[in-house]
Amino acid sequence: MDVHQIIARRIRELRDAKAWSLEALAERSSVSRSNISLIERGESSPTAVVLDKLATALGVPLASLFEHPDNASATELSPHSSLRDQPVWRDPVSGYIRRNVSPPAWSPIQLVEVDFPRGKEVSYDTSARDADIHQQIWLIDGSMEITVGDRQWQLETGDCLTMKLDSPIRFRNTSRRRARYLVALCSLPLDSRSAR
The missing domain is CATH 1.10.260.40 (lambda repressor-like DNA-binding domains)
Known part of the structure; x- marks a missing residue:
């Protein structure tokens, strides 16, 4: 599809x-x-x-x-994701490429690989949602400037940054080459906060 x-x-x-x-x-x-x-x-x-x-x-x-739409029961969805079946999408404005790495079977964790062009940026006006969504960004290659709310970090190859998706976020590649990073996301229902 x-x-x-x-x-x-x-x-x-x-x-x-x-x-x-x-x-x-x-x-x-x-x-x-x-x-x-x-x-x-x-x-x-x-x-x-x-x-x-x-x-x-x-x-x-x-x-x-x-994610592939729910067209089968959870027991029929594969726990395996081959490279050729992983959805790839390019942002028409910045040209960044994202690939959903995670298999179709349900998991509380989602993995996404991003290839981010040099000199480009994307800003999200992210706000609170119906779930606590946390993500970690592990920079595999290159460098990225990431702003979360009013805090800014400069990530270099091998660095990792964690954040909650409840405030504006800006991704910016200020280097002279492409950057590649892995995003790991985890969603928790809001009512799970009282259990922590």
């Missing part, structure tokens, strides 16, 4: 699960109804910023928009 069709079906599936109309999702995400409609029909190549707005409104991590 084409990555745009995966995104289309996942957004429609998540919206239907909340029993939201296109108008309701548009109001909550600040993405126009017509744009959401085009995305859900697989007729638009949304930017990373637009996808993050939709994911935030739907209360899920951005990575979940790249």
